[in-house]
Structure formats: C-alpha cells, structure tokens
Amino acid sequence: MSISTLAVVGVGLLGGSVALAARRRGVVRRVIGVDRDDAVLHRACAGGILDEASPEVAAAAAVADLVVVCVPVDVIASQVLLAASACRPGTLLTDVGSTKQAIVEAIRHRLPPGAAFVGSHPLAGSEKNGADHADADLFEDRLVVLTPMPEVEASAVGQVSDFWQALGARVQVLGPEEHDRAVALTSHLPHLLAAALAGTLPTELDELTATGFRDVTRVAAGSPRLWGPILQANRQAVLDALARLEAQLEHFRRALAEDDRAALERMLEAGKRGRDRLA
Amino acid sequence: MSISTLAVVGVGLLGGSVALAARRRGVVRRVIGVDRDDAVLHRACAGGILDEASPEVAAAAAVADLVVVCVPVDVIASQVLLAASACRPGTLLTDVGSTKQAIVEAIRHRLPPGAAFVGSHPLAGSEKNGADHADADLFEDRLVVLTPMPEVEASAVGQVSDFWQALGARVQVLGPEEHDRAVALTSHLPHLLAAALAGTLPTELDELTATGFRDVTRVAAGSPRLWGPILQANRQAVLDALARLEAQLEHFRRALAEDDRAALERMLEAGKRGRDRLA
Numbered sequence: 068m069s070i071s072t073l074a075v076v077g078v079g080l081l082g083g084s085v086a087l088a089a090r091r092r093g094v095v096r097r098v099i100g101v102d103r104d105d106a107v108l109h110r111a112c113a114g115g116i117l118d119e120a121s122p123e124v125a126a127a128a129a130v131a132d133l134v135v136v137c138v139p140v141d142v143i144a145s146q147v148l149l150a151a152s153a154c155r156p157g158t159l160l161t162d163v164g165s166t167k168q169a170i171v172e173a174i175r176h177r178l179p180p181g182a183a184f185v186g187s188h189p190l191a192g193s194e195k196n197g198a199d200h201a202d203a204d205l206f207e208d209r210l211v212v213l214t215p216m217p218e219v220e221a222s223a224v225g226q227v228s229d230f231w232q233a234l235g236a237r238v239q240v241l242g243p244e245e246h247d248r249a250v251a252l253t254s255h256l257p258h259l260l261a262a263a264l265a266g267t268l269p270t271e272l273d274e275l276t277a278t279g280f281r282d283v284t285r286v287a288a289g290s291p292r293l294w295g296p297i298l299q300a301n302r303q304a305v306l307d308a309l310a311r312l313e314a315q316l317e318h319f320r321r322a323l324a325e326d327d328r329a330a331l332e333r334m335l336e337a338g339k340r341g342r343d344r345l346a
Numbered sequence: 347m348s349i350s351t352l353a354v355v356g357v358g359l360l361g362g363s364v365a366l367a368a369r370r371r372g373v374v375r376r377v378i379g380v381d382r383d384d385a386v387l388h389r390a391c392a393g394g395i396l397d398e399a400s401p402e403v404a405a406a407a408a409v410a411d412l413v414v415v416c417v418p419v420d421v422i423a424s425q426v427l428l429a430a431s432a433c434r435p436g437t438l439l440t441d442v443g444s445t446k447q448a449i450v451e452a453i454r455h456r457l458p459p460g461a462a463f464v465g466s467h468p469l470a471g472s473e474k475n476g477a478d479h480a481d482a483d484l485f486e487d488r489l490v491v492l493t494p495m496p497e498v499e500a501s502a503v504g505q506v507s508d509f510w511q512a513l514g515a516r517v518q519v520l521g522p523e524e525h526d527r528a529v530a531l532t533s534h535l536p537h538l539l540a541a542a543l544a545g546t547l548p549t550e551l552d553e554l555t556a557t558g559f560r561d562v563t564r565v566a567a568g569s570p571r572l573w574g575p576i577l578q579a580n581r582q583a584v585l586d587a588l589a590r591l592e593a594q595l596e597h598f599r600r601a602l603a604e605d606d607r608a609a610l611e612r613m614l615e616a617g618k619r620g621r622d623r624l625a
Contacts, residue, residue, distance in 0.1 A: 190556035194621075210553060239553070252547065253555045257562040260539055262617025263594040268531065273623055274489060274518070276532045277469035279565045280624070283536040286558045287621040291614035298610055302602040309599055313592070315542040320588055323581040328574055335570035335577075338541025342473075342566040344552055345559070 070159075070230065071096045074131035076124055076146050078102040078111050081163045081189070082137030083198030084205040085234070087116045091203040094233040099127045111198050125153035133230060135187075136162040141296035144173035147184055156181030161227050163189055165250065166300040167214040167243035175216055183223035186214040188246065189236060190254070194288035207235035214243040251304035256312060258294055259305065261287040349438075349509065350375045353410035355403055355425050357381040357390050360442045360468070361416030362477030363484040364513070366395045370482040373512040378406045390477050404432035412509060414466075415441040420575035423452035426463055435460030440506050442468055444529065445579040446493040446522035454495050462502035465493040465522065467529070468515060473567035486514035493522040530583035535591060537573055538584065540566040 073095040075082045086098045100117040101124050102108050108120035121127040128134050128150035136146045143164045151160055151174075160182060164170050167186045174184050191209040193200065211231040215224045228238045241249070265287040268276070298305055315334070322330035352374040354361045365377045379396035380403050381387050387399035400406040407413050407429035415425045422443045430439055430453075439461060443449050446465045453463050470488040472479065490510040494503045507517045520528070544566040547555070577584055594613070601609035 190554065192556070192558070209556065212554070249551050249554045253551050253559050257543060257559050259595075259598050260543065261562055261621070262614050263591060263598060264536060264539065265618070265620035266613060266616035267590055267594050268620045268623075270623065272528050272532055275469065275491070275528045276624055277471070277488065279471070280532050280536050282561050282564045283540055284617070284621045284624075285561045287614075287617040289618070291611045291618060294614050295607055295611040298602060298614075299605065299607055302605060306599065306602050309595065309602075311546055312542060313595065315546050316538075316588065316592065319538055319542060320585065323577060323585050323588075326578065326581060328578055331577055332570045332574040334545060335541050335566075335573050337545035338563070338566040339544070339568070339570055341544035341547045342540075342563045344547075344549065345555055345563075 070094070070132045070226070072099065072131045072133075073097070074099045074101060074127040074134045074150070075117075076101045076127070076134060076136045076150065077138035078107050078117070078198045079137060080193060080196055080198065080200050081205075082135070083111060083116050083201030084203065085135050085137060085163070086111070087201045087203045088206060088234040090115070090118070092233060092235075094230065095133070099131065101127045107198060111201075114198075116198055116201055124149045128154040128158065131158060133159045133161070133226075136160070139293050139296050140164040140166050140170065140300050144170050147174050148177055151178050151182040151184070154182055158182055159223055159226055160184040161187045161230075163187055165254065165297045167212075167246045169300045171214060171216060171243045183219055184216075185219055185224050185227040186243065187227060187231065188212045188214070188250070189231070191236075192289075194286055196290045196293075204235065206231065209236050211236040211238050212246050213238060213240045214246050215240065247301050248304045248307075251301055251308040252311070255298055255301055255305045256308040258286050258289065259298065259309065260312070261285065262294075349373070349411045349505070351378065351410045351412075352376070353378045353380060353406040353413045353429070354396075355380045355406070355413060355415045355429065356417035357386050357396070357477045358416060359472060359475055359477065359479050360484075361414070362390060362395050362480030363482070364414050364416060364442070365390070366480045366482045367485060367513040369394070369397070371512060371514075373509065374412070378410065380406045386477060390480075393477075395477055395480055403428045407433040407437065410437060412438045412440070412505075415439070418572050418575050419443040419445050419449065419579050422449050426453050427456055430457050430461040430463070433461055437461055438502055438505055439463040440466045440509075442466060444533065444576045446491075446525045448579045450493060450495060450522045462498055463495075464498055464503050464506040466506060466510065467491045467493070467525065468510070469533070470515075471568075473565055475569045483514065485510065488515050490515040490517050491525050492517060492519045493525050494519065526580050527583045527586075530580055530587040531590070534577055534580055534584045535587040537565050537568065538577060538588065539591070540564070541573075
C-alpha cells in the first residue's frame, strides 16, 4: 500500500472499524478522524482507534492520501465533494455507503481535477452503533463492492481495492445501478421486513419470543438515522423487491387459506434450498 | 423428581435433547427412546443419548413414568393416544409440539382413565435437524409453555412443570388457543417470512448476502416436514398474523412510494423499539 495518511470522515461503527483495522494491520502510517462530535473523537483517540482528530473535513483531506467517508448515505456526496475541494491532486476518495447510484451521480462531473472517487460498499456491519463497537476484524472475509465510474483510472480502482483487501476483505466491481438492485433484495428488504415484524410485536408477547424471532428481527435494532436514508435513496429498487416478496407471501396466504399442505411444504422447501446455499 | 423411567417418542433434535438433558442432569434413572428409524436409535444409544431403545411406543410407554412425544405436530395426538392406551395408571404424558389447540382437542376425552396429558411447548430449537445435534443445554433458561386441560389434576401439571425446570427451563401456563395465537406472531409468521425471503433469492445474488440476510433467513433452514404441519395446524392464527404484518408492510410501501423520510424513520423507530425490548 502506498497510502501514508488515511482520513476517516464520520467515526461511527464503520468509520471506527476502518480506522482501527487500518491501524492494527499497519496498512497506513497515520489515521486522522473527522467527526462533528468532539466526544466521539476524544474517545476514539483515547481508545487507540485514531492517531489524530480533526473537526474539519477540509483540513484532514488536505493532508490525506486516502479519504474514506463513513457518514449516513444522504450526506456522503456532500462530504466527498467537500473533501475533494480541499485535497491535493492524486488523493483517493471513497465511502462505505449502502447505496451507490444516487451518490455516484451526485459526485460525478463535480469532482475537481486530480481527485478520484471510487464508491465502496463493504457488506459488513452490525446492528450496533458507534465507534465504541469498532471491530478491527469487521471486514475480514467480507465482500466490498466497488462501483467506479467508467472515467476513473484503473490505478485508482486498484488502490482502493488494495486498501480493502489489506483490511481482510474480498472485492467485487459492479455498476452502481446493478449494485443497488441487488442489495435492495439482499439487505434493504430484509431490514424493512425485520423492522415491520419487530414493530408489530405487542409488548405482552415479548416473553413468548425465542431465538427464531430474535434472529429474524436482529437487524431492526440498527439506527433509523442510517436506515431511513438508505431505504429512501434506493426506494424504487426496494419497492420492486417488496413487490416480489409480497407475491411470495400471497402464495403462502393462499396455501394456508386452502389448507394445502403440499403447496406449503413446496414453498418451505424452496426457502430451505435458498437458505442452505448460504454458508 | 419422582420420575424413574422416561420414554421419548421420536428421537430428533428435540427428543434427543430432552433425553440427553434428562440423563446428563440426573433427572431420571433411565431413558428409553422410540423411533421408527433403527439407525437413529442405534446412534443415539451409542452416543449416550439413550439408555435403551424400543421400536414400539406401547412397549416403552408400558414401563414409563413420563412419556414425552417429540414427533411432528400432525402425528403427536395419535402417538400420545397410542402411548396412553398402553401405559400404567398414573403415567404422565406430554409433548413438545409448536401448536397446542388441535393436539389438545384431539386427545381430550379420548384418554383412558389414569393417564394424564399436559401439553408442552418448549420455545427452544434450532434450524438443525436430528439427534446428532442434540444439546443437553437446549432448554437452559428457555420458556416452556404448558397448556393443561382444566380437568387435569394440578399434581400432574406440577410434575410436568418440575420436569422441564429440572432441564433448566422456565415454565408458563397458557390456554391452548391463547398459546397458538401468540406463537403465530412470535414464531410461525417469522418462519414463513424467512422462508418467503430465502425462497425469492436468485442464486446469482448469493455472494451479495451478508450477516443481515443470513440472520433474517436462518430459521428457513428448518425442516419443511416439521414446519408444514405447524403452519397448517395453526393456519387461522398465522393468516391473522400475516394480515397484521402485511398492513405494516403497506405502510412501508406507501412511505417509500411517497418518498416520506419522516414516515420511514417513524416505522424504523417502532421496529427498533420492539427489537431493543428483547435481550
């Protein structure tokens, strides 16, 4: 890795984990964290997550070789552009947003010359929030999807790819639209379902939940401040995924209404085959 | 515990775990397993899960103080009645079925005098199948719901309750209908949702699933042979629970269609509150 100084903008669970993983693995020489919350920066420095803290994106970007923007998806583009306006030529910029199309479009053609942005989405996370839960192994063996614009130089894509691999991740390149359609089904719809299910649980039934309910709804503990903008940014693809699921639920509904054991077991078999394919 | 000989009918994950837990904890003197699959019985004896094996329910029930029927819900009632017809007066009978109303109704008024049936549902399990995955701690700190018929003697309910508590469980008494309505929402609907979601995943997106998708769909790996009859036996309550969830999904759909951030975050907050209440 030719990256000496890493700036992490937004020191939450993901930003903190990027910083910690980069420090622990010796991937960079220095990590500067940027956050609007001074207490977060103070704890992250004291906890060995950051080398230095800065209240200003521009100041950190000006001395960084790589800037990783780890804020909610609705403010990623503005923070990337802010960093880009202050950085030296040759600085790499990336993010960790769960949606890519809106971000890439908002950034494209607005970057100053010499700054290269390569969108990233690490398929890693947790229902926990905040850098206090930062995990140096969060990206270990996880997939990071890169969604570079066609005009970005291959060397920039390669360097961002190398960075994630140095944190333990595998890397795959997809178009932003293809990425968003895929994660609508594999991540955003499951989150919506979990929230819908957890939101309909009457308090008096809490005691009657077991590991099944807790597994199905675990992700619903994630931050609404993060997930609202994700669902909104990818709303058409999420609506399409929801329609697809609702068609499957309608098949279940009909099989139950018609007391059709064979149809029920067929659908359960299809679900088991789908789940058994995953490790 | 005054139980000397325990007969376990159906030596799968739950039956094997009941047997193993009872043996390991010294709750009974002898465990006899009944299964139609000789290979299962052979492995369970060799693996220390059972003391003895029997191919016949009647033979095992005739020497048992407690019979626990651990077969799929659609065949529980017939196995309980078969055991009851062969057992000595004073023998206790229970089960581990995930639905209770149909079972209790099928057994009630058909028991020979002297046999007492107390329906049980341990809210414990796994997506794994078979006694090879038996776990002596499966019931540790889990809830077992008992659904005794009003005519059953309190001492019988007390003994079945003591048995589960000796395996580490907590015990709660509910009416069978109330039980079935509750678990439709806390267990059967989540299973149906997980299966529907896992069943709609196209193979080419497998790589793009992360822990969220795996958590939400984990229970879908459960056996369709067990879950088909569960959903069927409780189909009206599951249909009601599904309608309730679909109303919530419709709220999400509308908020997405109308690009309504505030409504989305409100529903995500409701989901987070519901999930955060659970440990």
